[in-house]
Amino acid sequence: MRRVWFLLLVALVLTLIIGTVGFAKQKVTLKVISRTWAKEEIEWAWKKLQENHPELDITIEYHLYEYNETRTQLAIRLSRREPIDVMTVDHIWIGEFKDMIMQIDKSKIKGYDDWLPSFRALMEKYAEKGKTLGLYASTDIRLIFWNKELMKKLGIENVKIETWDDVKKYAKMIKEKKHLLPEGVKPIGFMAGNSEHTNSRWYDYLWAAGGDILSEDETKAVFNEEPGVEALEFYGWFLKNGMVSPEDVLSPPNGAVYDEAFLNGKFVISLGNGHWLGTSTAKNVGMTQEEFVKKFGAALIPAPEGGERGTTVAGGYIWCISKFSKHPDLALEFIYYITGPEGWNVEGTGKSGIPTVKSALHTIDNLPYADLIKEALKHARFRPTIPEYPKIAEIIRDAIQEYVMNYDKVSAKEVLDKAAKKVNEILQGK
Amino acid sequence: MPSRASVAFRKERKMKRRKYIPILLILPAILMLVSLTIFPLVWAFFTSLKKMTLLDLMLGSGRYTGFKNYLEAFKDPLFWNSLKNSLIFVGISVGGQVGFGLLLATILHSRLVKAPGIFRALFLVPWIASSVVVGYSWIYILDANLGFLPAMATQSPFLSFLGLNRRDWLTNPNIVIYVLSVINIWKGTAFSMLMQSAGLQSIPRSLYESAEVDGATTLQKFVFITLPLLTPFILINLIMTTMITFNVYDVILVITGGGPAHASEVLSLFVYNTGFSQGELGYAAALSMILLIVNLSITIIYFMMLRYGEMRTA
Numbered sequence: 115m116r117r118v119w120f121l122l123l124v125a126l127v128l129t130l131i132i133g134t135v136g137f138a139k140q141k142v143t144l145k146v147i148s149r150t151w152a153k154e155e156i157e158w159a160w161k162k163l164q165e166n167h168p169e170l171d172i173t174i175e176y177h178l179y180e181y182n183e184t185r186t187q188l189a190i191r192l193s194r195r196e197p198i199d200v201m202t203v204d205h206i207w208i209g210e211f212k213d214m215i216m217q218i219d220k221s222k223i224k225g226y227d228d229w230l231p232s233f234r235a236l237m238e239k240y241a242e243k244g245k246t247l248g249l250y251a252s253t254d255i256r257l258i259f260w261n262k263e264l265m266k267k268l269g270i271e272n273v274k275i276e277t278w279d280d281v282k283k284y285a286k287m288i289k290e291k292k293h294l295l296p297e298g299v300k301p302i303g304f305m306a307g308n309s310e311h312t313n314s315r316w317y318d319y320l321w322a323a324g325g326d327i328l329s330e331d332e333t334k335a336v337f338n339e340e341p342g343v344e345a346l347e348f349y350g351w352f353l354k355n356g357m358v359s360p361e362d363v364l365s366p367p368n369g370a371v372y373d374e375a376f377l378n379g380k381f382v383i384s385l386g387n388g389h390w391l392g393t394s395t396a397k398n399v400g401m402t403q404e405e406f407v408k409k410f411g412a413a414l415i416p417a418p419e420g421g422e423r424g425t426t427v428a429g430g431y432i433w434c435i436s437k438f439s440k441h442p443d444l445a446l447e448f449i450y451y452i453t454g455p456e457g458w459n460v461e462g463t464g465k466s467g468i469p470t471v472k473s474a475l476h477t478i479d480n481l482p483y484a485d486l487i488k489e490a491l492k493h494a495r496f497r498p499t500i501p502e503y504p505k506i507a508e509i510i511r512d513a514i515q516e517y518v519m520n521y522d523k524v525s526a527k528e529v530l531d532k533a534a535k536k537v538n539e540i541l542q543g544k
Numbered sequence: 545m546p547s548r549a550s551v552a553f554r555k556e557r558k559m560k561r562r563k564y565i566p567i568l569l570i571l572p573a574i575l576m577l578v579s580l581t582i583f584p585l586v587w588a589f590f591t592s593l594k595k596m597t598l599l600d601l602m603l604g605s606g607r608y609t610g611f612k613n614y615l616e617a618f619k620d621p622l623f624w625n626s627l628k629n630s631l632i633f634v635g636i637s638v639g640g641q642v643g644f645g646l647l648l649a650t651i652l653h654s655r656l657v658k659a660p661g662i663f664r665a666l667f668l669v670p671w672i673a674s675s676v677v678v679g680y681s682w683i684y685i686l687d688a689n690l691g692f693l694p695a696m697a698t699q700s701p702f703l704s705f706l707g708l709n710r711r712d713w714l715t716n717p718n719i720v721i722y723v724l725s726v727i728n729i730w731k732g733t734a735f736s737m738l739m740q741s742a743g744l745q746s747i748p749r750s751l752y753e754s755a756e757v758d759g760a761t762t763l764q765k766f767v768f769i770t771l772p773l774l775t776p777f778i779l780i781n782l783i784m785t786t787m788i789t790f791n792v793y794d795v796i797l798v799i800t801g802g803g804p805a806h807a808s809e810v811l812s813l814f815v816y817n818t819g820f821s822q823g824e825l826g827y828a829a830a831l832s833m834i835l836l837i838v839n840l841s842i843t844i845i846y847f848m849m850l851r852y853g854e855m856r857t858a
Contacts, residue, residue, distance in 0.1 A: 182820040189598040189823075210599050210823070298695060308803025364715040364804045365688035375689035501599050504822045515805040519717065 139171035142441055144448060146176040147188055148202035149431070152452075153178060154464025155251075159451035163444065172444070188214075198436040199445040205236060205432055208247060210501040216435040216442055217245040223446070225473075228455060232494055233470040237432060239499060248434030249453035252467030255426040255490040256318050257412045257483065259376065259391060260284075260383040265411075268294055268382075275413045276423060278322075278348055281383065285357045288382050296379070301357040303372070303381030304349060306518045311369030313507050314427040314497065315386035316514055319345040321425035321495050322417040327510070328498050328541075335537040337510060338530035344418060346517055346526035349385075353521045360518050374399060377410075386415065389468065389490075392482030403482050412483045414490055428494035430467065502540050509533045509540075585836075592830035598823035606826065613830035623831065625806055626814035627838070630790060633725050633810050637789045640729035642781055645736020650770070652737070653744040664741070671734035679798025682727050686713040686799075714800055717807035724796055724808055731795065732788070736781050743777030744770070779850045783843050790839045811835050 144163075146156060153176075160174045179187050181204075188201055192214045203211050220226045220238075223246070229237070233250040241247050258275055265273055265284075268291040275281055281302075288301035305315050317327060325341025328334060336342075352358050358381070366372035369388070373395045376384045387395075396406040414424035433449040435442050457463040458474035468487060469475055475491075478484050497503060513533035517526055592613055596606030617623045648667060652660040670678060685691050694711040697703045710716075713723050747770065755765050793813035796802060802809030802817065809817070815835060819828030 185598065185823070186820055189601050193601045193604065211602075214602055297698065308801030359711075361688040361712040361715040367683065367799060367801050367803075371683060371687065371690065375687075378690065380689040501597065501823065508817075508822070512805050515803060519804060
């Protein structure tokens with residue numbers, strides 16, 4: 115009898131063990147390296163992944179960093195061959211990280227053609243045929259803005275800016291009636307502080323004039339050619355005509371400080387701000403979107419005679435799968451949730467910026483100047499993606515600052531040529 | 545009953561064991577020193593001998609180039625510019641911090657101030673505040689567009705009289721490094737004040753009382769009692785402040801980013817930009833080794849001064 119009881123007990127224990135093992139979910143951990151702002155998106159995509167895979171016990175181990183730290187952390191971890199599954203790569207870093215990224219078969223991506231063509235082209239830039247390096251999450255664009263309230267004070271209404279001459283015309287009108295403005299307000303503002311925003315906002319004008327930063331094969335500087343000189347002289351015109359002083363434009367250490375100064379009425383016209391001026395920056399200074407639209411006007415980046423109107427730098431990150439990923443299929447599904455159209459149509463996914471998928475573009479309809487943003491997207495350009503770009507950017511920024519500080523002593527051509535020489539030396543590996 | 549020999553043996557064993565206890569106690573500190581200071585230092589030195597970018601780091605393709613990075617630094621005008629800025633920044637900051645620190649400590653130590661603890665705590669605020677907070681606070685004071693000083697200066701005859709009616713505090717390449725030095729003095733003086741307060745508290749009151757009996761004036765007491773007894777504290781303070789200030793880059797990064805056109809880029813910020821913005825790890829490591837040598841050289845000079853002072857006192 116005791117033996118029977120014993121056998122029954124053994125059978126019960128075995129059943130329990132086999133049952134637990136058999137029905138236990140398989141544990142999977144996805145390792146994600148991203149930026150500090152991505153927390154909400156990651157959490158949402160994690161939830162989606164769990165809903166879609168009830169058979170798995172999924173954990174997301176995420177590490178979030180500030181801008182430079184993200185790049186350094188990725189490099190250090192990848193050098194150790196750490197099994198990172200998902201990584202957020204600023205699009206200007208893709209040349210640097212391309213060999214560490216697992217290329218994805220485009221056919222595996224649901225609705226791949228939904229991504230806007232220019233963003234698709236960038237995602238595929240270093241990939242083999244039929245493949246992509248990752249998926250673009252969101253982007254940002256630049257527009258020219260003006261303070262409608264201040265313009266109205268000067269009797270200037272129905273402002274229409276399309277060309278560089280239009281900007282000059284309005285700047286002249288403002289200067290003539292400057293006495294009607296509060297003390298310290300400048301007719302024109304642009305960013306020339308020690309930040310990448312100085313570069314990116316100047317590139318808009320360089321592209322508008324028909325120029326570019328580097329040659330198409332990215333082996334030679336071309337920003338010092340005629341369009342570049344024209345674009346820098348355009349800045350110089352306002353300095354030379356006393357519409358703004360060097361300290362006004364050199365002072366902001368970053369784009370956020372400059373944007374805040376503009377929202378606080380320090381400049382009547384601002385040559386370039388990101389689309390976020392009417393959303394996050396306005397919110398930071400206690401302004402609603404409605405108040406923003408009432409107070410500020412906007413237009414596409416103007417062009418000189420014969421130039422391209424609306425050119426804008428496009429920023430943003432590409433979500434990639436690392437070469438050392440242990441769960442590439444799950445990682446692909448994860449980055450699809452973060453970047454694809456689905457998340458844009460749901461509340462609380464933490465998405466911000468401008469979608470890069472066509473089917474989600476309607477979600478920005480409630481943003482200030484949404485039509486202009488959509489139009490600017492068609493003219494979006496990217497900065498070079500070669501590893502040398504951070505050095506090149508610093509040299510170009512130095513040139514812009516040197517010109518702004520000494521606009522009455524040096525010519526735009528001189529400073530740009532000097533910068534181009536340095537850039538070419540870097541590109542030739544000297 | 546244990547024999548004499550066994551008692552002696554046990555005692556000896558106990559003594560031997562005791563000999564290891566101090567070693568065991570300092571072992572964690574030695575391990576920390578090796579892992580957190582010596583190992584990274586050696587690693588940085590070897591990295592400085594390589595041509596290595598972030599890309600090389602990932603691909604494992606960094607190659608030894610000997611002292612080429614060092615030679616490149618000596619040919620780089622940006623290096624010399626940042627070294628010059630560093631020397632100005634450190635010179636003014638250290639002088640100001642130690643000087644004002646001594647002044648504040650002396651005032652707070654005197655009988656003139658009631659409740660010195662409250663003032664000491666207040667003066668500590670800039671020192672304990674994060675560099676980002678300090679940086680943005682000064683942007684809102686000095687920035688040409690958002691700063692209240694430029695806004696006030698244009699309207700206030702008093703500020704105009706003082707020569708403060710300018711808007712280019714952070715953009716004039718000829719003055720920006722001096723402005724940043726003043727900000728650093730404001731931020732770091734509390735540290736000097738604390739060190740020297742400790743020094744002042746270590747001076748016996750009886751010395752002052754004896755001097756008073758002899759009819760010494762306040763100035764005489766300061767020159768003949770306070771200063772000589774405070775000298776070791778001042779020198780240690782100088783050493784520490786110099787080392788700390790040579791490595792300051794965060795406040796400058798927030799306020800000017802080293803600009804305009806590198807006018808406020810100090811050596812530590814140049815290292816940061818080279819390593820973390822441009823991804824030139826080998827070159828940045830070489831620059832940081834040079835920074836270390838400059839820092840060490842100045843520290844050695846201070847130590848020699850300290851020793852000379854001690855010998856003279858003896």
